[in-house]
Amino acid sequence: MNKIEIRNDALLFRHSYASALWPNTRNSLEKQLAQIVLPRLIGARVVAGYHPMRDEISPYPILDALGEGQTAVLPWFGDRDEQMMFRQAPATESGPWNVLQPGADAPALAPDVVLVPLVAADRLGTRIGHGKGHYDRALSHLREGNPALVTIGLAWEPQIRKEPLEPDPWDVPLDAIATPAEWIQCK
Numbered sequence: 001m002n003k004i005e006i007r008n009d010a011l012l013f014r015h016s017y018a019s020a021l022w023p024n025t026r027n028s029l030e031k032q033l034a035q036i037v038l039p040r041l042i043g044a045r046v047v048a049g050y051h052p053m054r055d056e057i058s059p060y061p062i063l064d065a066l067g068e069g070q071t072a073v074l075p076w077f078g079d080r081d082e083q084m085m086f087r088q089a090p091a092t093e094s095g096p097w098n099v100l101q102p103g104a105d106a107p108a109l110a111p112d113v114v115l116v117p118l119v120a121a122d123r124l125g126t127r128i129g130h131g132k133g134h135y136d137r138a139l140s141h142l143r144e145g146n147p148a149l150v151t152i153g154l155a156w157e158p159q160i161r162k163e164p165l166e167p168d169p170w171d172v173p174l175d176a177i178a179t180p181a182e183w184i185q186c187k
Contacts (some may be wrong), residue, residue, distance in 0.1 A: 003166070007128050010120035010159065011054075017158050018055030029156075032180040034061035037152065040176070040183070041066070041113060044150070048073045048111035051091045051100045057154050057180075059115045063089065073109050075134075076101045084138040086111055110142060113150045116174060121153050125174035125186030126165040139172040153177040160184065 001009070021029070041047055047066055049059035051074055063072040073086035080096040088107045091100035116135055121127045129135055142149050153174040160179060167173065177184040 003128060003168070004131075006165070007119050007131060010128065014055045014119065014156065014159060017156055018057075029180040030058050030061045033057060033154065033178055034065055036180070036183050037062050037115070037154075037178045038065055040152070041070070044070060044112040046071050046073055046086075046109045046111040046113075048075070048086045048114040049089070050075055050115065050117050052117070053097075053099050056117045057156050059117075059154055062115065071109060073111055074102050075138075076104070076106070076108070077134075078104070083141070084134045086138075110145060111149070112146070113152065114139060114142070116151055116153045118153045118155055118159060118174075118177075120159050120161055120165070121155060121174065121177055122161045122163065122165045123177070123184050123186070124164055125153070125177065126167045126171060127153055127174055128165060133170065136170050136172045140170075143172070151175050155179050157181050 047070060049063045049072055052058045066072055072089040074089050074091050075084045076087040077084055077095050085108055087102035088109060089102060092103050095101040118127045119129055139151055151174045157179040175187045
């Protein structure tokens with residue numbers, strides 16, 4: 001299968017999986033994810049999350065539990081063609097894709113850690129997103145300014161593929177992936 005076919009299949013599968021979860025089960029799984037990720041964020045000052053869309057696993061249990069001296073930021077877009085940047089949470093207004101984002105007056109901050117949504121990923125850190133390239137461009141730019149930037153993909157367990165995905169030259173590999181059941185160190 002090509003990348004478009006893998007993405008389409010993975011989106012359908014993610015929707016089926018997430019919509020089959022009872023709300024209490026989903027909340028429990030997202031709290032389990034936070035328990036796996038939070039110990040790995042000690043020392044991070046600025047942690048980027050995202051406002052979940054469609055059937056993405058929510059990073060909010062992680063962001064809501066950040067410690068003293070840690071700041072949560074979320075993606076922000078001025079318009080659809082603008083490069084993604086990160087502004088201090090909370091998400092208070094609708095962005096160009098009708099996804100909640102911080103206000104334009106929220107401070108713009110460069111994260112130490114980016115929690116990255118995904119459609120599918122392999123255990124080597126190759127990620128398939130929604131296909132617009134926003135995260136790959138933003139992560140590449142952030143790594144230029146901070147080579148120590150840590151990227152952690154967040155996923156439901158079934159989104160992790162056993163077989164390797166073929167990365168495109170512009171794909172930025174993830175350092176790690178977390179699911180409610182495991183931590184996968186990719187680098």
